[in-house]
Amino acid sequence: MTADDPTWAVFKQQFDLITEISAAKTGQNRLVYSQNWVDAQTALIKFGQQAGLTVTVDDYGNVYLDFPGQDDQIIATGSHMDTVVDGGRFDGLYGVLGGLQAIINLRNQFGRPQHTLRLISFSEEEGSRFPTTFSGSKYYVHGQIVKNLTDQNGNRFDQARKAATSQLLALPQVIHERPKLPSAFTELHIEQGPRLENEHRQVGLVSGIVGQRRWQIQVQGVANHAGTTPMTQRHDGLLTAVDLIKHLHAIASELSPDLTFTVGQLNVLPNTPNVIPGKVAFSVDVRHPNNAILDAFETALNRSLTLFSASQLTCQAHRWVKDLPAKFSRQILDQNVKLTRQLGYSSIMMPSGAGHDSYVMNQAVPTAMIFVPSVKGISHAPAEFTHLEDLKTGILVLTASLQHLAYS
Amino acid sequence: MTADDPTWAVFKQQFDLITEISAAKTGQNRLVYSQNWVDAQTALIKFGQQAGLTVTVDDYGNVYLDFPGQDDQIIATGSHMDTVVDGGRFDGLYGVLGGLQAIINLRNQFGRPQHTLRLISFSEEEGSRFPTTFSGSKYYVHGQIVKNLTDQNGNRFDQARKAATSQLLALPQVIHERPKLPSAFTELHIEQGPRLENEHRQVGLVSGIVGQRRWQIQVQGVANHAGTTPMTQRHDGLLTAVDLIKHLHAIASELSPDLTFTVGQLNVLPNTPNVIPGKVAFSVDVRHPNNAILDAFETALNRSLTLFSASQLTCQAHRWVKDLPAKFSRQILDQNVKLTRQLGYSSIMMPSGAGHDSYVMNQAVPTAMIFVPSVKGISHAPAEFTHLEDLKTGILVLTASLQHLAYS
CATH class of the missing domain: 3.30.70.360 (Alpha-Beta Plaits)
Structure with a gap:
């Protein structure tokens, strides 16, 4: 598969559909458990079903799309579906749909993997509606959950969570459970900073989180x-x-x-x-x-x-x-450095200056992150932008990484 | 007359009466043209009439209390009746009632003066209700008046001014006019700063305004x-x-x-x-x-x-x-330095760091200011305080100064 492959059209179409759902105001608005958020997770479930993937939803509204392998090990990728208020189009969603695209690429090219390939769309990472962050990934790894939260309109977290999640669980052929943890997790994300652009690198291989x-x-x-x-x-x-x-x-x-x-x-x-x-x-x-x-x-x-x-x-x-600083899996990082070089892309190893679901995942499973450039480093704003070529490059690196982890 | 004179009781009683009117909240509240302000100017007019003084009120609600002399020259003293929101008890009112007391002292001791003695209670100096300051003294000296002002509740300046002033003009034996300017103006005021207290001086003789x-x-x-x-x-x-x-x-x-x-x-x-x-x-x-x-x-x-x-x-x-900085009358200042020394009080010459009606008066007539200490320099707050002994000292210096100007 190359960057000219027609499957890009699918990625592009899916991306546009979900960002359209969320364009209520000038920016992207998918606060966790809002109607936009329900519509977006619903759309993702349909994309997964159309691609023949198994759909699981847990009590927090995390969506898991599995391409089953030959054993019970799991290689996961993904990011978060929620946005900040009037956010950009790429923060979170790129890692969700880019991860789905990577899994579809692998299925098309290599068929059934050794280990199950899993795409995760976490419910919430931004902390923009309720005073909590990373609640989706924290729930998945059985981390500490803050109780009795309300948003600024007085809506209770648990009530909003149940109302939204029940809509996802009511969809046909959706399994209701919190599935077991993977043996590796890789998150594809925009950099949200100017370093890759300024240093003219196509890919950032993330060593950890500051x-x-x-x-x-x-x-x-x-x-x-x-x-x-x-x-x-x-x-x-x-x-x-x-x-x-x-x-x-x-x-x-x-x-x-x-x-x-x-x-x-x-x-x-x-x-x-x-x-x-x-x-x-x-x-x-x-x-x-x-x-x-x-x-x-x-x-x-x-x-x-x-x-x-x-x-x-x-x-x-x-x-x-x-x-505390987080150090990501040295093994996956080294592997990604090698794979990126083999694919002919320029890269740097860099820490992430912002928190991510990977920070939480890393506490439970070997974790990696792949960054692509953000134009002028702008993020959390409607002007957030990454060129299509860079989006493709990131997905191709992720595809190679998942192939290495799931097929050997 | 000494500091033990029984007329102090009158000053004290008048002072308490007017500050009581204004104690709606924790501090003093006599925003210009408010009911408290009308009640306070009304009380002052009655004090003047009880002392046998001629009462004049102009269109801005400035109150003039005259003790007529033998010629048509006028020696004036005074300050402003308004306060900031929740202000202190001494800012403005001390110069009004202290000036009245000085004139009564002179009448009791020396009888009819050569030049008319005038106490002025300016309507507004603080700029706390309408976006204008010194509007009373500016009107008196025919200075520039800002038009079309409203307070934060949308009340118009001219409407509030007419409604309040008409209540003063309706009092018996009140002359309605803007009287002619004096040949000297002296304002007695609390320092509103810590300098006199820190340098252990009883009186500040003000050289000008910064x-x-x-x-x-x-x-x-x-x-x-x-x-x-x-x-x-x-x-x-x-x-x-x-x-x-x-x-x-x-x-x-x-x-x-x-x-x-x-x-x-x-x-x-x-x-x-x-x-x-x-x-x-x-x-x-x-x-x-x-x-x-x-x-x-x-x-x-x-x-x-x-x-x-x-x-x-x-x-x-x-x-x-x-x-621009204002320089007060060198002649009156030098005279006050001499008189203060003769009375045995310690003093310094100092500029005022705050604006006062004297800044406006000085543009039209020879002007002087006399400061007394403010405890800890606190002002524009309920904690504003000056000891009674210091209040008396200031009035005695003013009395001597007015005597020198009006009787010789």
């Missing part, structure tokens, strides 16, 4: 009149926050050029031009593949809080995210 | 994913804003220790922990008695915008306030 820590930092000074308070008698929360941010940024730069450092949120009180800020709160997000670097940053951050506190000026930090 | 400039600065970068965008490929609006603020603060410190520099307002877009800020807007407020210093800051600020702009990162500034 560790991430997030703090809420609060600087408490004293609000006062901007005109009548002399400079030497101020306890200016914002000027202290500014110094602290600059200091933390310098620490991050020194520790590692790959340590991302982001102050994405900053709020000032009372936030009026003629009042010296009494209180400033800001977020700090750092990510790195090496946990020791994150430890070093945390130590330096805690030291800085004392350094920048003064009389009537206190700096405090609350860490509310500490995700 | 010049003030205010900018809205906008840093436009590119919003992007906090995890997947390498540090070298970011156009982080917040990190640039942080550098720019630090740079501007350093410039201000170098120019003059008396140049106040405040970034009171700062807003980030999209303001989410996991997104690199695409846009940051912040205010810059600088004040200094010397306009050349403000010019130098402005030149440096404009140079900095270019310095901190880069590819896909632009810094722009819009200046929306440029108030």
Whole structure:
């Protein structure tokens, strides 16, 4: 099969159909368990049935499309069906339909595999409707599930879940169960960053997912009149926050050029031009593949809080995210490096700076990820784009990888 | 008359009566033309009539209480009756009732003056209800009046003004006119800053009002994913804003220790922990008695915008306030320095960092201001406080000053 194969038309047609379902507003809208989401998972089940695959749906609405092999081992691929609000067309869906396409490619070319080939469309990864992320893959691997969630309209997670999932289970020839775990999982995904484009590589072979820590930092000074308070008698929360941010940024730069450092949120009180800020709160997000670097940053951050506190000026930090770095299967990664080279594509090994279902899957089974370039690195926005040639390349690499895993 | 004189009881009683009217919530609430404001101006008119003073009210609701002299020259004192929302008990009202007390002191002790003594209670100075400030004193000096104003409930300024003012004009023995300007104006006011308290001085003799400039600065970068965008490929609006603020603060410190520099307002877009800020807007407020210093800051600020702009990162500034410094009457100031020393009080000469009705009056007539200490410099808040001894001291200095101006 080559990039000119007519089966691309099927992929393209399926892709357009599902993105059309979801184009309620300017971007893609498939919040988990919404009607768009039900329609999209329903469409996927039909695609699978048309391709002769076995359909299973579990209690969380994860959809499993199996091409049965000769033994009871399973080689899985897939990604998530949900999107953020007004998201792009490729985040998640590319890995679902690209994975389906890879399995169909293999069936057409090689027939029945040694191990079962499984496409998984996870229910939810984005955390855009309920305050939980990766709930689909977490359920599949029997991970920790957060209870009693409601969305911003007061709808309960369990109620929405049952109402949506029952529509999928009511479809003909759908098996209702949470199936057993595979012996390998590979996720195809857009990069959502600019690195592949900037370095002119066709494929990113993902070594793991960066560790991430997030703090809420609060600087408490004293609000006062901007005109009548002399400079030497101020306890200016914002000027202290500014110094602290600059200091933390310098620490991050020194520790590692790959340590991302982001102050994405900053709020000032009372936030009026003629009042010296009494209180400033800001977020700090750092990510790195090496946990020791994150430890070093945390130590330096805690030291800085004392350094920048003064009389009537206190700096405090609350860490509310500490995700350890994940290292993906070295064996599958090495194999994918070899296969990509054999196919003649340029690639780099890189960590993922964002979380994915693969982060959860990797805790239970050997896992790999394949990235394709995102134009200008834009994601989670209607302008998210990947060229068709790059989409094809990713699917061909995935096809080769699954062939290697399932047929030998 | 000494600080033990029984007339203090009258001042205290009047003060309590009017602050009681206005204690609708935790703080003082006399927004211009509100019912509290009408009740307070009505009470003041009655205080004036009980003291045998002539009452005049103009179309803006400014109240003038005259103790007629032997010629047609006028020596005036006063301040404003309005407050901010939930303001303190002393801002404005102290100068109104303190001025009345000074005139009554002089009448009791010296009888009819050479020049008419006038107490003015200006309608509005704070700009807390309508988007205008100093509208009372501006009307009195025939200054520029902003038209077609509405408050946040959609009430029109002119309608509110007429409804409130007509209630004052309906009181018995009230003359309806905008009277002629005085040959001197002195405003007694709390400092609203910590300087007198910190330097242990009883009186501040105000040399003028600082010049003030205010900018809205906008840093436009590119919003992007906090995890997947390498540090070298970011156009982080917040990190640039942080550098720019630090740079501007350093410039201000170098120019003059008396140049106040405040970034009171700062807003980030999209303001989410996991997104690199695409846009940051912040205010810059600088004040200094010397306009050349403000010019130098402005030149440096404009140079900095270019310095901190880069590819896909632009810094722009819009200046929306440029108030020139005001120098008060050197003659009255020198006289007040002398009188304060004779009375045995400690004083400093100081500029005012906040605007006052005196800023407007000074454009038309020789003007002076007398400050008394504000505990901890707190103002525009219920915690605003000045000790009774300090209130008395200020009134005694004002009395001596008015005596010097009106009786010789």
